[in-house]
Amino acid sequence: MDKLQCISITEMHLSEAMELCTSSGEHSYRGKQMLSWIYDKGATQFSQMSDIPTSFRERLAATYQVFQSKIFTINTSHDGTEKFLIQLPDNNFIECVLLRDGKRKTVCVSTQVGCAMDCKFCASGILGLKRNLNTGEIIEQVLHIKNHLPSSEHITNIVFMGIGEPLANYENVIKAVRIINADWGLGIGARNITISTVGIIPGIRRLSKEGLKVNLAISLHAPNDTVRDKIVPSNKKTGLKNIIDAAQEYFNATHRDISFEYTIINGINDSIQDAHSLAQMLKGVQCNVNILPLNPIKEYSLAPPSQKKAEMFCTILNNHGIVATVRQKKGSKVNAACGQLRLQTQR
Ligand code: SAH
Numbered sequence: 001m002d003k004l005q006c007i008s009i010t011e012m013h014l015s016e017a018m019e020l021c022t023s024s025g026e027h028s029y030r031g032k033q034m035l036s037w038i039y040d041k042g043a044t045q046f047s048q049m050s051d052i053p054t055s056f057r058e059r060l061a062a063t064y065q066v067f068q069s070k071i072f073t074i075n076t077s078h079d080g081t082e083k084f085l086i087q088l089p090d091n092n093f094i095e096c097v098l099l100r101d102g103k104r105k106t107v108c109v110s111t112q113v114g115c116a117m118d119c120k121f122c123a124s125g126i127l128g129l130k131r132n133l134n135t136g137e138i139i140e141q142v143l144h145i146k147n148h149l150p151s152s153e154h155i156t157n158i159v160f161m162g163i164g165e166p167l168a169n170y171e172n173v174i175k176a177v178r179i180i181n182a183d184w185g186l187g188i189g190a191r192n193i194t195i196s197t198v199g200i201i202p203g204i205r206r207l208s209k210e211g212l213k214v215n216l217a218i219s220l221h222a223p224n225d226t227v228r229d230k231i232v233p234s235n236k237k238t239g240l241k242n243i244i245d246a247a248q249e250y251f252n253a254t255h256r257d258i259s260f261e262y263t264i265i266n267g268i269n270d271s272i273q274d275a276h277s278l279a280q281m282l283k284g285v286q287c288n289v290n291i292l293p294l295n296p297i298k299e300y301s302l303a304p305p306s307q308k309k310a311e312m313f314c315t316i317l318n319n320h321g322i323v324a325t326v327r328q329k330k331g332s333k334v335n336a337a338c339g340q341l342r343l344q345t346q347r
Contacts (some may be wrong), residue, residue, distance in 0.1 A: 006068070111162065112163060117233070120233075219232070258288055
């Protein structure tokens with residue numbers, strides 16, 4: 001069968017894998033066995049699943065595949081960050097990143113090939129949106145990294161902060177979250193899973209009703225609509241007030257603090273007044289702010305402010321009683337800012 005049309009097992013929820021087995025005349029527990037080979041034992045081929053009858057493995061391999069994507073390159077940074085360029089069956093590329101911080105090993109996954117949001121400092125949107133990733137393509141990013149890690153290291157956290165807008169690919173992302181979270185899947189707790197969004201209001205509302213209690217991060221980047229309209233084009237339709245209201249709703253439904261991401265850019269959103277306005281806007285919202293110094297990309301003539309200025313911005317927020325941190329740039333040497341590596345390769 002053409003591998004492009006071939007369904008991969010990483011697409012499947014346990015119930016679907018069990019259903020696949022019973023509809024093939026096998027016992028449903030074979031479905032559980034199959035997924036355990038993938039999620040616990042690192043299998044990437046049916047032929048490795050030695051306690052499943054050979055005849056069934058052969059029948060499976062004729063119609064299905066375990067993985068649909070493969071690792072194309074791995075770039076390693078001196079700080080332990082590893083960036084994986086993943087090749088998809090249609091020859092598109094996406095990226096996922098492993099970030100190491102002591103015991104915490106975070107995998108940052110992509111959700112789309114490209115991005116339609118066109119934020120004015122981000123490499124992911126430069127070639128526009130090509131397509132959504134399916135659930136399996138999202139899950140495989142985590143599995144590729146899991147299978148690459150030495151047995152002494154375990155993935156502890158997942159962030160949906162790679163290429164694409166997760167809430168614009170809602171169903172595939174939520175199914176992936178359920179597989180990442182499931183005991184039979186990757187077994188990572190909802191508290192250690194973060195979905196980052198530019199601020200798609202219907203998506204945030206829907207997410208608050210999923211009963212998932214994952215962390216929600218919102219990419220704010222501006223203290224008012226005038227600035228945000230310039231750097232985040234989707235803001236013209238949405239507006240900051242609606243985003244803050246939706247964030248509040250998410251908090252009310254889940255009791256999970258909201259994270260606001262603030263990519264700080266020299267001369268654009270880094271003034272003392274901007275810090276005070278931001279604090280004013282976030283007053284009363286149960287949240288924390290991550291200040292991310294811009295990782296400059298050559299297509300845009302923007303730069304990060306000095307470290308001192310970023311810290312001053314942070315201190316002003318702290319003085320207003322807001323929990324805020326300046327995040328260290330990790331992996332900038334391996335082009336770990338969203339979409340940089342893919343952009344170079346795809347071109
Ligand atoms: N579309 C989602 C998730 C992907 S972007 C979102 O907007 O949240 C993940 C985070 O990386 C966002 O906060 C984004 O603004 C930030 N980012 C993208 N390019 C960057 C760059 N060049 N430097 C610093 N942060 C960047």
